Amino acid sequence: MKNTYIPFQMKVKKIYTESPDRTLKTFDLSYLNKEDKFDFLPGQFCEFSILGKGESPFGIASSPTEEDILKFTVNRTGSVTNEIHYLQEDDIVGIRGPLGNWYPVEKFKGQDVVIIGGGFAFTTLRSLLIYMLDNRDDYGKITVIYGARNPDLFIYKDEIKEWEKRDDLTLHLTIDNPVKGWDKLTGFVPTVTKEVSLDPTSWCVVCGPPIMIKYTLPVLTELGFPDEKIYTSLERRMKCGIGKCGRCNIGSKYVCIDGPVFSYEEIKKIPEAL
Amino acid sequence: MIKIKKSDFSTFITNLQKNYSVFAPVTDGKATAFKKIKSAEDINNKVLNTKRSPKEIFFPQSEVLFQYTEEGIKVPKREEKPFAIWGMRNCDTKSLLLLDKVFGEAHQMPKKDMYKDPYWKEKYDNCLVFNLACNKPLSTCFCNWFDGGPFNNTGSDIFVIENDENYIFEAVSDKGKKFLKEFKTAEQVSDKEIKKIEKLKETAESYLAEKEDISSLFSKTKEIWDETIWDEIAAKCINCGACAFVCPTCHCFDVSDEGKGKKGKRIRLWDSCMFAIFTKEASGHNPRSQSLQRVRQRVMHKYNYFMDNYDEHLCTGCGRCVVVCPVNLDIREVIKKIIRY
Secondary structure, three states: OOOOOOOEEEEEEEEEEOOOOOOEEEEEEEEOOHHHOOOOOOOOEEEEEEOOOEEEEEEOOOOOOOOOEEEEEEEOOOHHHHHHHOOOOOOEEEEEEEEOOOOOHHHHOOOOEEEEEEHHHHHHHHHHHHHHHHOHHHOOOEEEEEEEOOHHHOOOHHHHHHHHHOOOOEEEEEEOOOOOOOOOEEOOHHHHHHHOOOOOOOEEEEEOOHHHHHHHHHHHHHOOOOHHHEEEEOOOOOOOOOOOOOOOEEOOEEOOOOOOEEEHHHHHHOOOOO | OEEEEHHHHHHHHHHHHHHOEEEEEEEEOOEEEEEEOOOHHHEOOOOOOOOOOOHHHHOOOEEEEEEEEOOEEEOOOOOOOOEEEEEEOHHHHHHHHHHHHHHOOOOOOOOHHHHOOHHHHHHHOOOEEEEEOOOOOOOOOOHHHHOOOOOOOOOOOEEEEEEOOEEEEEEOOHHHHHHHHOOOOOEEOOHHHHHHHHHHHHHHHHHOOOOOOOOOHHHHHHHOOOOOHHHHHHHHOOOOOHHHHHOOOOOOEEEEEEEEOOEEEEEEEEOOOOOHHHHOOOOOOOOOOOHHHHHHHHHHHHHHHHHHHHOOOOOOOOOHHHHHOOOOOOHHHHHHHHHHO
16 A cells, blocks of 8 residues: 655755745756656645655646656745755655646646636646647637736746747736836736636636635636636645645545645535635 | 353453454553553453543554655554454444544545555554443433444444453454354353343443434534524633544644654644644634634534535544533533524
8 A cells, every 4th residue: 555644755956046035936856766756737736845844735836748857836934945945956855746636627628728827826827837838739729817916926937938929828917016117917816807808618727825816716707707617726734635634624625635626616615715 | 142251351351462462441540541451450441431532542642654864764663463452432433433434445536545544554454343332321421312322333343241240242343253253162142141231231321311313413514604603602612622632533633743864753643623723824824713713613524524525423422522621512512502503
């Protein structure tokens, strides 16, 4: 029997500092042993651990199509994330995963997809976006709305520049308040979502801070998106990641095994989900 | 059904110890708990509900998940003999079935094996459970509400009844049958004794408080989720978590690293949904920051969420929480209040 509590080792291959205030860093990890390599789909997460310091769950930011690496973007906020930020290239870390469910990419096939993200929660959305771009012919129109408090707080800035150049992708970038030199959209994500004329027959994936999700989902309903075609990813404090330790439940659903991806239809049935 | 004389009990336990690590209720000072015994003399067969539940045999309050050094990760080796637990009561044997749903089975996802808990399974799967009948249940017992009873044997391998100078044994599971096969020479129970057992059972059941019909509990808990009844219930609770720690079915835990330099261990420790930091995220966001939300979580988990996931209530009516609650918040009263709301 597999012991899911035991992490396997990965090596820090590359570190990117995402924001000038250095609170956001991205880590590319490479497998030390080939047999540890696992299959996953966009939306799943891993428990990232530093032995002696603890472990925390993070969404996988790389796409399954990017072979040989796993990417995680970490906001420095607590004791484990603090230790993660101290990592240097070639350091060894522990990984458990893949855990949880995924965005229903099979259902998206041949259909238009809208991705709505906020701040550093764009991680699993990056996984989804890269996955769809790498299998571009399988999907219809792809639209992305991505908001951050200010231009510094977008993650994957180099890649955003590449995405802007593509003609098979519509990208709307927005910041909360006007900043000198910013020539793109200004306004909160829910407002922008209302304004950019989305096609409500598309599938929609929303991920961001709780407050953003809370106010964006009703806007999508207003625009005519059916609940069962809207998906979001929820976050709760977690330990085991396999439905035992009991802290990530929302009603009878456990975010670690029944989620983290839920449809708006499911969310409406669980009190306190948002 | 066979019987063993009480005067032979010590030999029985010694023989049992040849193939099993034997756990039984042991009294230390004023408190009784299930502990690994050295000999039959350690056992207290008089106590009904041990202060702490026997879940700790399989799911200890703190348990090392693995040790790490520079060379890598090592899972601690378990002692070789399987566990035999003597003297569990029906409320506790039943709790093992409920915990096995969480730790042993895994219901939600494909690739089920990865959701099984190896630390639980290695102890639970080969164990032998002796369920001792309760001849005189306590005033706090309410196992009958949850279809348990002083003479029920769900979740056990061998059912044991104390009758005068004998222990009467009855096989419940296949494991139990196999075990009792080795007692071919033991004396069979007479018809007269079977009648006596019926009598003992009746007497025992008469000690229990009136059975409450809880068939509406599941649907009712769902209906009242947003109602003010939770203010009344939560007003009394001080969120101490004692109920969760003595509960035979509470299974929440924390995972923590202890170490220095490149050497240390990862352990898991009992935790409780009663504590404010239980769900507090690093960002400061806390989905259950208020006492009311946490009390509601515990009651809902027991009588609604678990039912949703596993078709059972996560409570066996052992009454331990009724005994230890420092503010006399009686879960039976809470259930009644909810049903009648």
